[in-house]
Amino acid sequence: MACPTCGGENTATARQVYERAVALPAGWDPALLAPPPAPVDPATLELPAARPPMNGRTRAMLIIGALLVAYWVFDEAAGLGSTDVGDQTYQAGWALGHLIKLLAGIGLLIGGVAGYRNRRWAVGDPADLQHLHLHNRAVYTRRAQVWEHAQVCLDCPGAFFAAGVLRPDFPASPLIGLGQFPVMVATMADRAFAGAA
Numbered sequence: 001m002a003c004p005t006c007g008g009e010n011t012a013t014a015r016q017v018y019e020r021a022v023a024l025p026a027g028w029d030p031a032l033l034a035p036p037p038a039p040v041d042p043a044t045l046e047l048p049a050a051r052p053p054m055n056g057r058t059r060a061m062l063i064i065g066a067l068l069v070a071y072w073v074f075d076e077a078a079g080l081g082s083t084d085v086g087d088q089t090y091q092a093g094w095a096l097g098h099l100i101k102l103l104a105g106i107g108l109l110i111g112g113v114a115g116y117r118n119r120r121w122a123v124g125d126p127a128d129l130q131h132l133h134l135h136n137r138a139v140y141t142r143r144a145q146v147w148e149h150a151q152v153c154l155d156c157p158g159a160f161f162a163a164g165v166l167r168p169d170f171p172a173s174p175l176i177g178l179g180q181f182p183v184m185v186a187t188m189a190d191r192a193f194a195g196a197a
């Protein structure tokens with residue numbers, strides 16, 4: 001297969017280069033010509049057993065709740081939970097304020113713990129995930145097909161597609177730098193098989 005730039009025949013397929021089936025020029029990284037990565041089936045993915053980290057709101061509820069309870073304990077220990085000053089209404093208000101501090105603290109702690117326990121990893125609808133996976137799978141199949149047809153010039157170096165290998169009406173591609181190879185494969189797959197499922 002002649003290189004579109006130098007016209008030489010010192011070429012190999014991307015697979016041959018990737019699998020080191022041919023002698024490579026010094027300094028070549030075959031990983032540059034790796035096949036497109038296969039998508040992972042979401043049905044085979046396992047969710048981590050641990051809960052996701054708590055969010056800022058849950059953390060704030062727990063901290064403020066703990067502070068209020070600690071404040072209440074401190075007041076209680078210091079004998080500030082009630083007062084002898086003022087009339088009965090004032091004293092009742094003081095005691096109520098003291099009690100509200102405790103209740104609010106406990107409420108925030110309960111809310112924070114409940115918020116933490118209810119946290120789940122965000123998981124999509126299994127049907128949607130499967131649909132997306134089928135789409136990714138189809139894209140992957142097209143790219144893998146294109147990858148199988150990629151040729152590499154070992155002298156230039158670069159990758160190219162010969163005339164008609166992807167589709168009968170496709171002319172030969174120009175030589176493209178190896179750094180652009182994955183993008184080239186993706187683009188050619190879209191162009192050659194656009195509309196195909």
Ligand SMILES: [Zn+2]
Binds near residue numbers: 005155156
């Ligand atoms: Zn060449």
